[in-house]
Amino acid sequence: MSTRARLIEAAFTLFDEQGFEETTVDDVVQRAGVGRTTFFRHFRAKEDAVLPDHAGLLSQVEERLAQSDHLATRVVEAARVVLDHYLAEGERARLRHRLAGSVPAIRSRETAGHRAYQRAFLAAIRAELGTDPDAELEAELIANAVVTAHNVVLRRWLRGVTETPTTEFDRALARATEPLRATTATSVRTPQTSAPDGEVAPEVTAEAARRSVALLEELLPTLRRLADDQAQ
Amino acid sequence: MSTRARLIEAAFTLFDEQGFEETTVDDVVQRAGVGRTTFFRHFRAKEDAVLPDHAGLLSQVEERLAQSDHLATRVVEAARVVLDHYLAEGERARLRHRLAGSVPAIRSRETAGHRAYQRAFLAAIRAELGTDPDAELEAELIANAVVTAHNVVLRRWLRGVTETPTTEFDRALARATEPLRATTATSVRTPQTSAPDGEVAPEVTAEAARRSVALLEELLPTLRRLADDQAQ
DNA sequence: TGAGTTACGGTACTCAGTACCACTCAGTAA
DNA sequence: TTACTGAGTGGTACTGAGTACCGTAACTCA
Incomplete structure (x- = not known):
């Protein structure tokens, strides 16, 4: 077990057992059997030890968004990358969610991560919808809807409300990307003939x-x- | 000028002139001519001195949402309360926005405030739409769209892109609350006029x-x- | 006049995060 | 063998945010 893995393990355990504020970095490094300097060499802040690798996840998201298939498909599957990551974490993701409920520092870092995904979605959508004010607003609304839909499903799974998150995800994202399919369908496919309309x-x-x-x-x-x- | 006002003034000035990280609380209190203890009696954290009173604003929002007129109206006007607050702050709001661009602590507190508004909107919308999974998702999407539409317009004003934020606000929120008007129309009202001949x-x-x-x-x-x- | 309340100031402390230097232990080349 | 290199590690000392506690001045209400 690597030094980094031991630190993460110790942090999750102690934060869970005795609370985030009540646990010092010294407690964590003592439990992991490493020096204090080592902790801050692996993590920029105390809460980082229990956060997912948003940077790595973000580049996976951007990679998927950069492909050349239909925008709605790219967006849905890119969001799916994030969901799958949390699902793969299993109990650890659930524990983090409980911690985020009571620790502002963890919650705000988590939302900062989601904001980063949202911006990646926005860039992809804006590239297709254009940049006049109305299109800009539309892109923001859709990008935000995608993240929200993802979060709603994820939260249901984190709380143990659902056992079929991927099914719910498909449904939720179909709803969130509805305007995207509609607008790109009319503006790209059929110019104003309004057959589907x-x-x-x-x-x-x-x-x-x-x-x-x-x-x-x-x-x-x-x-x-x-x-x-x-x-x- | 009250002690609190002097602290806020000093914080804005110093954060702007020499940066947030580069300014210590001691710098701020020295400039304001008060003791260090007094700062933390007025503000829980260093960044709070330059943040709007989200708590007070939130209760105004909740107050507006608790009235008994149409949901879409309540939501739009509650969001307008927030916009008006920022507009009334004028240059100070713009300075905060610039600071938020470079200071994670300020940015995350600001988004935490917006999340609180979003939850208030969500509660009001959910109360009307019901709590089955689909309605829940719908409520989340709309609540998020409202906050997003507000933020898009606000940001345009903060950056000096527009001089008519309230006009843009009406348009943006009409768009964001579109599904709200559509869904409540079926459940609340029945058509009153027959189709023309x-x-x-x-x-x-x-x-x-x-x-x-x-x-x-x-x-x-x-x-x-x-x-x-x-x-x- | 005295008691309570409110706002302020000072001191001392904990702890997160940074800077800097020293050590160990691989692998590599002479 | 010896010497060098570089990554991962550990220790020490420091800055600064935030907390706890105590003391004090002013103002209010009996």
Whole structure:
């Protein structure tokens, strides 16, 4: 067992048994049987010993995103790389999740990692959607939806709510990448002929219209009074 | 000028001039002319001196979300509370944004705050959509889209890219809350007007309706604020 | 006047993280 | 053998964030 592995093992055990704040780096290195300097040579900070290798994972994600198949496929499979990593960790991932629930330092590092993935997704999506403000917003929303969908499923597995995370992942990411498939389908495949649009658009549009009209109706009495006041 | 205000002023100035890491708490308290203990009585950590009052802002957000008008309205206006806070800070918000770009501690605290808002939105949306897995995912996606849309607009203003953040905000949040309006329309409202008897092609009508609805949604917040102002 | 409250200042401490230097132990070449 | 090299390791000393505790001034309310 390598020095690094012993440090990780000791950190997980002690953080779990006696808490993160209550455990000093000295405790960890003593349990691992190594010097204090060695700890900080392997990990930049105390919490790094129980964090996944986000840097390595990120480069795998970027690698998958850089391939040349359809954008939606690339995004889904790149997110799948991250999920698979957590699943492969097994109990250790679950323990980290419990720790993150009570230790801000661990939680914030974990979310920083997710932000890095999100930015990688964003870059890939933006490259396809363009950079005008509306497309920019759309890309941000989709990139964020992908990470969120991933996280929702991952969290369910971490908490032991589901035993079929990969199945749920496919469903969740299909939902998250829906607008991506729609926009790239219309803008790339068929220029404005609206063959696929014609099937689903009317009901959706009708629902949205009803709702907006309803909202407007809420405002109408006030607006009418406002108009009357202005007329005087 | 209160002690707290002097500390904040000193922290912003020194962090900006000589960098966050290069500035010690002793530097800050010396510039503010107070004791070191006083700093940590006002702020739990060094970076807190330049962070907005997320706790106070969060309770304002929750207050707005707890009202009884339409969900989409509550969510949009609650997010607007946060945007308005940053806009009111002016140059100070921009300085913080620059600092967050280079200081992980500040950035992670800022995202932690946004996560808190996101959870408040999530609770409100989930209460309306239900808690089965699909609805849960939907709620998470929408809550995240709201925060993302807010952040996209905010960031554009922080970087000086736009001078009309509130207009962009209305547009961005109309987009982010689109699925929210659609889903609640089916469950809450029923159509009140029958279809017109004209002989226009259905797709053309649908497309025209879609544009009108989108424009109407953008205008709704403005009309609502206008009505509120007059009501006072 | 005295008791409680609030805000501030000082001292001493723990511990994370850094800088620097020394050691060990491989492998390699002379 | 000896000498050299480089990676991994360990020890020591330091800086600085954050905490605990105690003392003090001012202000308020009996």
